[in-house]
């Protein structure tokens with residue numbers, strides 16, 4: 442079932458720019474420039490792009506904060522701006538840089554207020570809260586006022602707050618920004634668990650590609666307001682010719698200019714005792730066997746292609 446539809450979605454902003462010392466003229470910026478996208482129920486989609494690509498503007502149109510300049514958008518069968526109140530009951534929103542919690546209230550009381558705002562039956566609320574408290578380890582700070590929480594604790598609180606009314610779609614804008622490694626892991630594991638149920642559709646924008654690798658099967662990359670890639674991370678690697686790298690430590694040095702079927706030598710170190718090869722196919726076995734026949738192998742490791750590199754190449758192209 443399709444839960445998010447965008448057809449020719451567009452958002453233009455009019456900005457004033459300096460034209461000489463005193464004069465200013467108006468210029469139109471196409472923040473989102475004709476996006477067509479379908480997202481199915483239960484999908485976990487990474488929505489990424491360089492700074493200013495139009496990610497936040499898209500999320501704002503999906504959540505009913507901004508009216509599109511052209512095109513149509515629907516989330517859970519609703520049109521976000523005119524049906525914003527109804528939509529709020531069906532979606533959850535987490536902005537890493539902003540909190541929807543009450544600054545002076547302990548977390549527990551913020552959650553209780555949200556229960557009343559969303560009119561969630563007490564039992565349902567208690568069950569969801571129990572689950573979040575368990576998975577996000579909130580017990581130690583449920584009674585602490587939000588202003589005294591660390592960023593990681595606050596983010597865990599915000600995630601819980603976004604889920605207590607049982608949304609069908611969760612929009613996350615930079616959910617791990619500024620978090621320490623442990624909190625990042627906690628947030629990622631929690632989202633992975635949430636996504637694994639298949640009930641919640643997740644749309645995630647982030648500059649941290651480890652979030653995407655951990656969580657998203659599907660990656661939508663936008664640049665200058667347009668979709669430049671829509672598919673799996675593997676498809677992105679294939680498109681950019683990313684190769685797994687095989688690094689071997691050998692007893693005898695390899696001569697420079699050495700060739701082996703199935704791989705390309707990319708570097709030689711330690712007087713030729715350590716060699717790195719880009720594998721030309723998914724199978725490392727035959728190449729390893731050929732190398733072992735030449736000289737005894739002391740050690741070997743396989744390095745997966747780095748998504749950061751691929752995405753940097755995609756942004757640059």
Ligand SMILES: Nc1ncnc2c1ncn2[C@@H]1O[C@H](COP(=O)(O)OP(=O)(O)OP(=O)(O)O)[C@@H](O)[C@H]1O
Pocket residue numbers: 454455456470471472473490491492493494495496497498499
């Ligand atoms: N309210 C606004 N008025 C004018 N221009 C805007 C406004 N909001 C966004 N823009 C412009 O629209 C473009 C897209 O901005 P947007 O915030 O959606 O990008 P983003 O992909 O979320 O970037 P970032 O990764 O930096 O958050 C940018 O050129 C930005 O300057």
